[in-house]
Structures are given as structure tokens and as C-alpha cells.
Amino acid sequence: MRDVLPGLLVALPLLGAALVPLLAALSRRTTRVPALALHAAILAAALGLFGSVAAAGPIRYAVGGWPGPWGIELWFDGLSTLIAVLVAGIACFAAFAQTFGPGRDEAAPASTPLREGLLRGALLLLVGGLLGIVATRDVFNLFVFLEISSLAAYTLVASGGGRATVAAFRYLLAGTAAGSLYLFGVGFLYALTGTLNMDDLAARLPSVEADAALTVAVVLIAVGLSIKAALFPLHGWLPDTYVYSPTPTAGFIAAVMAKVSAYALLRLLGEVLAGTAAGAVVLDITLWLGVAGVVAGGILAVAQRAITRMLAWSSISAMGMILIGVGMGSALAITGALFHMAAHALAKGCLFFGAGGIRASRRGDDVEGWAGLGARAPWTLAALTVAALSMIGIPPTAGFFSKYYLLSASITTGGPAGIAAFAAIILSSLLATVYFLRVLEAVWFRTPGDAPDASGDSAGRQPVPVLPRPLAVPVVALAVLVLLTGIFARPFERHVLPDWESGTARITAEAP
């Protein structure tokens, strides 16, 4: 299986992205079964790879049979397979929500089987793009898949109609600028080394003596990827995009989209470019920007009244947290960053599915509208509560453990940067306490006042469920995962860390 799974993992989503729209165009019947089957198959491939890498070590895979640096290589270690599992897993939930969920009544009443097929195709394309980024070992190939995922994401965002189209357009401008900056940086690297393969780059860069050119390259690449990763202050596209997207899309992109870019940043800055002087400086800057992002995101989240917007700002804070980990660069910090990616992806996916669904069931998007929901839908709201507690970092949820790792790393890092990171992480928890407990208080301890309530306004109508079942299933499942990830933190860390430790060892060995 080891020699088949890598190919399947990147091929299946693209296959599906064409197959599902084709079926929709030809048969005019619903395409839900093939789409879900494909997502399940992709997840199975990702899990298989994860297990295989855990059991027998990393996998290098030469696409087309051409070994690197001439051909394009894929590289699967604990890090990439973990992110792949995360992407594929949350994609399954998103597909579930998209298939059965409120995508239809939310976006366009005139939804046809063809349109649904197209949207399913776009989701598969998005998954394919993200998995491509995760898998690739080639900096140009990374750009191509970055653009695939971006275009698919613009499509999915814009399918919300109205304001969502504007948000998608702004996202498109930011994303394209990001892509071009990145590509320009890759051009510099290519001019300096003549190669595009990450391993080859890492080997050849230390002997490059053009410091200014290398700095420009590193900065261009870092800025480009930081825009996609919504690193403060390059986060401008994020809030509207998350808020106006249709719920299944919002849940998916809020969970994994920016994180995959952060992963790419980690790969490039932490592994490939870390041997350069500019790389080290940029990593430092990343750390400080991460600190700023954590604080600014948290404060702005407190200032929001709309829940989805609050969640979006909280994402900016969380991305800052991840980049703090990337910036610190120690094995412990990377573990924390990764763990935070996983914890935040699960929790934020859960929250966006939930908040979007509740918004769509006409209860509004502000805290007032959520008053007393706990009594009406205890299970779903309990799940959302678990996710919120994970965002705050209450044990034993996953968010607690990621914060623990990051705090440990910031203490071992020491110095002003370490102290700033430490303080920022603590502060972000406190801010998260403020903005999430406000919601939880309304949910559990307050009774609905004049909040718009669809089920109460006319006696004859069927009561509208707080959260439609197709969204409740992902919400509850993700909350369970948040808890399990927390409790089984240690095996997870043992699993992912070893090959990263060798990676960082190489970095420190090569550092001047």
C-alpha cells in the first residue's frame, strides 16, 4: 500500500472534482453518493498514509517516476500526513454538511442537481489543492496547488451570493497578490540555485553568497504565504470571507484553509530556508507578528457582536498563535504549533458549522439570539461548548494542551521574544474567556427575550430545529474529537515529533 497511497491521495480529489460535475451534467440526478464516497476514500488514503508513516517511516514519492530534483517529489512524514488527515477528515464533515445541510436553502432556492454537483466538485478541488500543498516537495508545484485551492475556495465562498461575492472578490485579490509574491520569491530562489526541489534547495542554499537577493526571496515567500495564512497584519481578507461564506464552506475553510498555508510557511521557513541568515530574521519577525496577531485578534473578537465575525477574529488570533510556534522554531514549539493547528481546526470547524447553522435557522447571529438555546438543544450546544472551551484552553480539551506546549516552548526560548510570546498566549486565553463565556452564559443561563425565534412566531408552523441534523452530526463528532485529541495528546506528539526532531537537528546543524 505504501507505494500506491501517495498517488491515490493526490489523484482521487482531482478525479472526483471532474467526475462529480460530469455526472451532474450528464445524469441530472443527485451526486451525493459518489461525492461522499470519494471523500471517504480520500480520508481512508490519508489515514492509511498516516499509519504507514507511523509504522515504517517517511515516504518519498517521485511522481511520474522522475526522481527529484528533476521531477516533482511528494514527501510524507508525520507532519504532512497529520495535516492531510485533518484536511481530509474535516472535508468529510463539510461534504456531509454540504450534501444534507442547509447549503440549499441558504444560498439559492433555484439550486439544481447540476449546481450541487458543481459545488461538490469545487469542494473536492479545494481538498485536492490543499492535499497537494501538503504533499509536495517542490516549491513551484506548491504554487500550482495553492492556486487550485484558492480558486476552488473563491468559488465556494462566492456561492453564498450577495455580500459573499464581494468577500470572495477581495479574497481573490489578496490571494492572487499572495500567490504572485510567493512565485516571485521562488523565481529568486531559482535564479540563485537553479532548483525547485525543497531538499535540493536546502542543500544548495547555504553555499549561496548573495545575501541581499536571498533576503528578498525569503521576504517575498514569507509575505506571500503569510497573506494566505492570515498573519496579522495581512489578515484583511479573512473576516468577511468567513462570515459571508455558506456554512459548509465556512466550516471547512475556517478549519483548515489558512492552516495549510501556515504549514507551507513552516516547511519553507522552518526547514528549507532556516539555514539562511535571512530565514532566521524572518522567523523572528514572524514570531513578533504572531504575538501582535494574537493580541489584536483577541481584542477585536471581544469587540464583535456577531458571533460568526467574532469567530473569524478569533481565527486571526489563533493563526497568530500557530505562527508564534513556527517562529520560535524549537521542536517543542513546532509540536505546539502543529497541535494548535489540529486543536483549532477541530474546534473552529465545529463552531462554524454550529454558528452558521444556527444563523441559518433564523435565530440571528448575535449573542441575544442564542439566549436559552442550551435548554432547547442540549446536545449540540454542549458540543459547541466543548469547542469553545478548547478555544479558551480549558483542560482536558485539545486547546489546553496546545497552549501548554506553546507556553513551554516560549519559556525555553526565553528572552524578550519568549516573554512576549508567553504573555500573548496567556492574554489570548483571557480574551477568549471574555468572548466565549459571554456566549456560553447566554446559551445556558439566560432565557430568550425578544430574540427572533422562528419556532415561536407562529403557532401553526413546525418548530424549526436549533441546528439542522446534518450540521449537528459534524458538530457533535468534531467536539468528541476535540476531547479525544486532548486526552490522547501524548501518543500524538510522540507520533509526529520524531521525524521533525531530525528535521530541526538538520536546521541547527546548518545554521551559521
Next chain:
Amino acid sequence: MTIYAFAAALFTLGIAGMALLPNLLRKLLAMNVMQVAVIVFFVSLAFKDGATVPILGQGGAPRAAEFMNPLPHTLMLTAIVVSVSTTGLALGLLVRIRSRFRTLNEQRLLDRLR
């Protein structure tokens, strides 16, 4: 070097236009200019003095010095496709935005969204 600087100039022109122009369609034109700048940069990296187009003619075994570097050309074919794809999708979005909000002026659009 001078050649590269033109790529830098085009890139700056494009990205500045994206940020500063008030009309979304013009932003899109600027975006295209920016993308072309990157392509110009890459293609200039492929150029070798005294070499010819990277297509094998008649004759003996090819030597590396005789032909332009084909790799950047290949990459830029892909980049051009990316560029046109993005533009196409963006134009689709613009048509939609225009029909919904009656303007493509950024400031007016934001006013209408408020």
C-alpha cells in the same frame, strides 16, 4: 540586471494598481500586469547568450549551452494559465457584483454594503 528591473517595475506597477485604483475592474487589469511581471522575470532567467529556442532541430546530440533553459518556460506556461483562470473567475465575480450592487467602485460598493 536592467532586464530584471523592468520586471520589478511592472510588478510594482501592478501591485500598486491593485491597491490604489478605485475601480474593481481596473484592479483586475493591474493584477494581470503584476502576474505578467512575474512571468517576464522567470523567462528572463531562462535566457542564455548564444543559445536558441529549446526545440531540437536536425543534427547531432544536443548540448546544454546551445538551447535556452526550458524549465522556466514550462513553469510560465502554467503561470499564464493560472493568471487567465484567476482573471476569468474574477470577471465572473465582477459581473455578479455589478448586477447585485450596481457599481464596481470600491468605495461606493463598501458604502452600499454598510
Next chain:
Amino acid sequence: MGTAPPGRPPAPGTPRVRRLLGAAAFPALFVGLVVGMTQLPEFGDPASPASTHLSPRFIEDAAAETGAANMVTAVLADYRGYDTLGEAAVIFAAGLGCLVILAAAGARPDPPGAGMSHPFGSVVLDAATRILVPVVLLFAVYVLIHGHVSPGGGFQGGVLFGSGLIMMRLVWGPAHEGRAHQPAVPAFGPGLRGSLVLACAGILAYVGIGLAAMAFGGEFLNYGTLPLGGDPAHVRELATLGIEAAVFLTVAGTVAVLFDTISIGMRESGAPLPPGDGDSA
């Protein structure tokens, strides 16, 4: 949707702030880029890393290894065939996106006479087009097939083919089979649905060739393992033609989709909003 998501619209940067930002940032960007560029190898330097590290193999061994005289085609379709699959996916994504945003969103085709339906119609143009279009389409196929030995290939051929289709639409306009909730179906060439099918088929063919290579024991897209007979370079040449054709289909289909959706998929902008716009005023 009954309840618009509350919350503020995107925070606008005031023009003045932006101008100031621009005044400082963009010259800095330009200067930074140029300073970095001074350290790059000279333009045209045959000893630069880019010219000496990887490219010699692509130049010297491509013909023997892949059977393509055009090295760009060799790299594009074979050494970096995975990139090209991504490239096809990108343009496919654009087509998918425009369909989602414009055509399949419940919008109805323009009523006859509105928009760009018959903007250029005239007898001379009609006659010229009748001659020109077949030539363009044939040339597109030539570009596809000849990509091995001359400039061109699936992508360029696809764009030309798509341009031919666009030319027909420009001159003769689309015909409307105005079923409700049905995208416009032009009278000539594949309709919107047909174009979509073309594009999907292209991607499917590409991935299919890659997966077939896996079925015969190779890596994804390793054409050398395909049982097409002959020496490996020849097999690779044939498979390369296959994937060029796949790209051709994708691009031709998508170009038609893009044009159709952007130019005729929507009502004139002055018309009432299409139903189902997912937002309240």
C-alpha cells in the same frame, strides 16, 4: 435569506490612508526588488545556476527519455506532468467557479436582442466567419498534435479551439432554448453543459492516464509503465500526446464556459435581480 448576517461590512481603508501607505510601500518594494536583483546572475549568463544545475538534463536527454523534440513539451508533459495536471485543474476550477457564480445560480439567459446577442452580425462578417472558423479549429488541432516538435501543445491548442467557439458565438450569437433554470444553450458548438462535459472529460482523461500508470505498477503519471509497446521513449511520447489531448479538452471546454457565463449567462445589468440571490438588501 431572511436574516442577513449582522455585523459590519468590510472595513474600508480610507483613500487617503491608502495613498500614504502606497507612497511609502511601493517605492520600497521596487527598491528592495532591484537591490535583490543586483545580486542575481547576469541576464544571459550561461554559467548561472539556473542554466547549469537542472536544465542540462532537460536539454540533452529529453528527446531520448521522453521522445519529444520540444523540450518545453517534454518538461511540461512528462518530467513535470504533475504540474500540468495542476494547471489543468486550475483552469477547470475557474470554469467551475464561473458556472457556480453565474450560470447555475438560477440566472436566466438574456432575452433575445439584449446584451451581446447579435452585436456584430453582418453579411460580410458572416461569410468571413464561415471560412475562418474551420481554419481556426483545424489549426488548433494541428497545434495540439504538433506540440511535440514545435511550439504549441494542448493548452495553446485548447485556447485556439475555444477562441474558435467564441468567434462563432460572437458573430452568430447564442440561441436560446429558454427553459427556466437552464443555462443558455448556444446553437453552434457545444452548449454550456456540453462545454462542461468536455472540460470534465479532459481532467478525467488526465487523471485516468496517471492512475492507469499506477495500475501497471508505476508511480502516478509514470507513463513509462503503460503497455503501449515499443521502447520507453516512444511509449512516453504516445502518453504525452494523450495528456496533451486531455489538456486540450479541458481548456477548450473551459474557455467556452468562461465566455458563455461571463458574456451571456446573465441578464443585462439593468434587469431585476435574479431570484435566489442569497442576501437581503
Next chain:
Amino acid sequence: MTEIVSLRPLLAVGAGLAAVLPILLSGRRPALREVWTFAAGAVQLGAAVSMLPAAFAGAAHVSPALPLLPGMPLQFRADPLGLLFLTLSSILWLATSSYSLGYLRSLGLKHQTGYFAAFAAAVAAAAGVALAANLLTFLICYEVLTLATWPLVVHKRTAGVLGSGRSYLAYTMIAGQLLLGAVVWAGVLAPGAPFTPGGFLAGTASDGALRVLFVLLLVGVGAKAAVFPLHGWLPAAMVAPTPVSALLHAVAVVKAGAFGVLRLTGWVFGPDLMHDLGLALPLAALAAGTILMASLRALGEDHFKRRLAYSTVSQLSYIVLGGAIGTPLALAGAAFHIAAHGFLKITLFFCAGSVYAATGREHISELGGLGRAMPFTFAAFGVGALGMAGVPLLPGFISKWNLALGALDDHQVWVVALLVVSGLLNLAYFLPVLRVAVFEPGDGRRVREPSAWLVAPPVFAALAAVVLGVAPDAGARFWFLAESAARSVAAHAPEFLTGGLP
């Protein structure tokens, strides 16, 4: 100390936790719901009692370690101090549960299912705090405790009550985050160190860094212990139903905080390191200040429960004081005060709750005539009040006596004076309650003792307090546990500190 790996610590912690879901699910059948509560309480008490013999023999039950973080497992250990706290909380949980039944029913309060579920979770968390074998486990239980008590505090759910709940959370969550930071820091300094009698941080970092760490840890646990100036939430939290206040004060939150301070001084830093860093005296002074300040505030407070709240602030600082002094007898006195204060304070709160349930009166000035109408309740109240003041033959005396002796070992004579003054202040603010109730005339309305559910628990708690005062080493042997805990810390303390231990 020999360690016995067993599941009993897990059983003690898990009993309450396991009861949460069944309680929530049997919301429509109150009888079944209460069966769950009592079953969990019995299981917890049984587990606690079953671990006592080992502790008497100088051994400790230890749960298997669940690896959570590098070198930091989730682990529970029933050492003497933890067992003391656990046994106390098990007994008082059962008492409070039966009292809650009567209280909630006589007042007809809503949301009873959520109440009992949160109650079970809070007690489980308190048990976890008691048995935590290392800082990480302690922190986890501590945070769960915070959240589990939130629904209890805001049980009435009016806007004002929710505001008080926010104030409660503000204090405890901020403290919790600082504690998290401090725990992480300690984890970096001494990876994976469990609570060690005599401390484990000596020599791991510079003095300045250790002082900062101490302050962080102290703020983290001190907020729950309501150490001045972090006590602001405690009077505000009096909006909770009375059994909740009783639980908060006698067992769960405040007591867990005081327990945490003791763990911090004895098992994380250790008395000798505290002395070396010059931290002992400032902490003792802080505790002394808290004792006096809270006593004075209690004097001026007419609201019955709030006066009890200030009394708690004052009394728990005895525990902090003992931890700060750090001599064996002082530590033993402080540890014993956990139990002593638990029985006494729960008696007082039960009495206040019974008065409220029977008459709806909340202020001391309204208590006229009730002494005769509710003789059992006020008899129990008298026992509690005198015990708090440190009258001999009641448990408060034992803890204060040993505190004083311990302070003298360290030549801190002022502590004795402080204890005397605060004892007098105790009398000054408790005896007026009795005076009003017994000697002032009532308003003429007829008042009777409430139901037996509300009378039996305070009487039981008062009797238990008397037993504890007369024979501190009987039954669960609280004195023995306190003393052996102190002895284990002292065994690692320098020579000059170990004198005076019998």
C-alpha cells in the same frame, strides 16, 4: 513512603464525574436522579475510607499514570494531606446533598437537574484537586472546578446573579491562566516532578525567577483561597443558593484554594526554599492582614451569608499562615484546619440556609426570636461559632493551638497575638448573631423548624465537629493525617525547623 498502584484514587475522583451524565439523563425522574447523587457520594466516601488504612500504615495508593504531556502524566496519589481533604469532602458532600434536597424542595427552586449534575462535577473536581499527584493534574482539576461551580453560582439566573457569576469567573479564570503559565514554567524547570514533600524547585532557577514563579503560583491558587486582595469574588458569589455556598466554602472552591496554597508551600517550594528566598514572612504577613481585614469587614456586615463569607476569608488565611510559617506544627495545624473549618463552616451555612428556607430572612438584624423557634438550628450554630473562635474541645482550638506552637518554633511571637486577636474578633462577630436570635423578640410571626432534611445535616455536622474537637484522632484520624503530612514535609526541612514535633 511506599506506593501501592491501585485504581482506588481514580475511583474516588471518577465517582462524581461518572454520576454527571446519569444525573442529566434522569432529569424527569427526581428520585432516580438523587439515587445517582447519593450512590456517587457513597462510592467516593468508600474509596476514600478504603485508602485510609494504607495511609495509617505509612503507604499511599497511587493511580496508574496516563501520559498527557512530555514527562507530565495525569496521576492521582492518596498521600495523607490529600486523603484528609478527600475524606472531608466526601463526608460533607453527602451531608450537603441531603441538605440540598430539603433546601431545593422547600424553596421550589428550578433547574434542579443541572444543579445536582454541576454539584457532582464540582465535588469530583475537588477530589481531583485533593489527590493530584503533580501540578498538571492539579491544574486540570482546578480549571474543571472553576467551570463546574459556575452554574451553581448563577443558579438563580437573574441579571444581577449573572453579573456576580461574571465577577466570580473573572477572578478565577484570570487566576487560572496565571496558574497555567506558572505550572508550565515549573514544568520546564523541573520536568515531570510530582508533588514532593519539602518541594522540588530548589536550585532549578535563579532566586529572582523563583520569586516571580512563586508569586504567579500564589496568585493562581490564592484567588480561589480568597487571599486579600483577591477575595472580591467571594462575597459576590453569595448570590448562590445556600448549599452551594456551603460547598464552595467548606469543600470545593475556597478550600481547594487554601489546600493549593498548602501544597504550594509544602510540596512545591518547601519551607526551606521559602525561607531562603525570603518569601515566608511576606506571605505570613499577607495572611495576617487578610485575617484581620476580613474579620473587621465581617463585623460590619449585616447580611448573614456575607458575614459568613468574610469569616471564611479570615479562617482560610490561617491555613495560608500555617503554610507560610512552615514549621511542622504550624503545617499540621494548617492541615488540620482544613477539616476543622470544613465541619464548622458547613454547620454555619446550613444554619443560615435553614433560616432562609424557614423564614426567608437574610439579615442578622431580622433574626429576633428565632433562637427559641429553631432551637436545634441555633444550637448547631452556637457550636460552629464557638469552634471558629477557637474555644477548647472544639476543632478550631486544635488547629490554632498548633499554629501558635509552630509559630513560636520559628520565633514568630506576633502570630500568637494575632491568633488571640482574631479569636476575639471571631467571637465579636458571631456572638451577636446568637444574641439577636436568642434574646431579641421576634416580630410575632409563627416560625417553626423546617423539615428534618434541613435540620439533620447541621446537627450532624455540629456533632461531627464536636467529635473532631474532643477526639481529633478518632475514626478517620484527621489529626494523624495532618500530622503525618506535616512530618513528611518537615523530614526534608533543615534542622532548626524540625524541633517541637512530638
Next chain:
Amino acid sequence: MAEGHLISIGLLAAMVVSAACALAVKDLLAAAALFGAFSFLTATWFALVGAVDVAFTEACVGGALTTILFVSTAFRTGRRFD
């Protein structure tokens, strides 16, 4: 190759000027036309430096397809920039 470079630089300068003009004009059709010119200049430069495939593609895409799409959009959204 000096004169080759000179031609190259001249073309590049023309590209920059045409791009700037395309971004500066207020009429959409004019902008699209100028953009088309920019694309053809670019394609010519590509051909000059030996990138025939890129030149071909740029001519197809930038000069034809993108310009057509821009013009189509102009018909739907109005000629004048607002």
C-alpha cells in the same frame, strides 16, 4: 548580443508604458485595448528571448482570451469606470 539586449530593453520599456496607460485610462474599452497591446508586446518580447512556447501562449491568452473576456465584461457592466 548587445543590440539584441537593446531591442529587448526597448520592448520592455514599451511594455511598462502600455501597462501604465492601460491602468490610467478611464474608458474600459480603451483600457482593454491597451491591455491587449501590452500583451502582444509581452508576447513579442518572449519570442525575442527564445521563449516561443510562452510567447505563443501569451499571445493566445493575454492578447486574445483575456482581452475578449474583459470586453465581454465591459458589455455587461458598462463602458465607463465609475
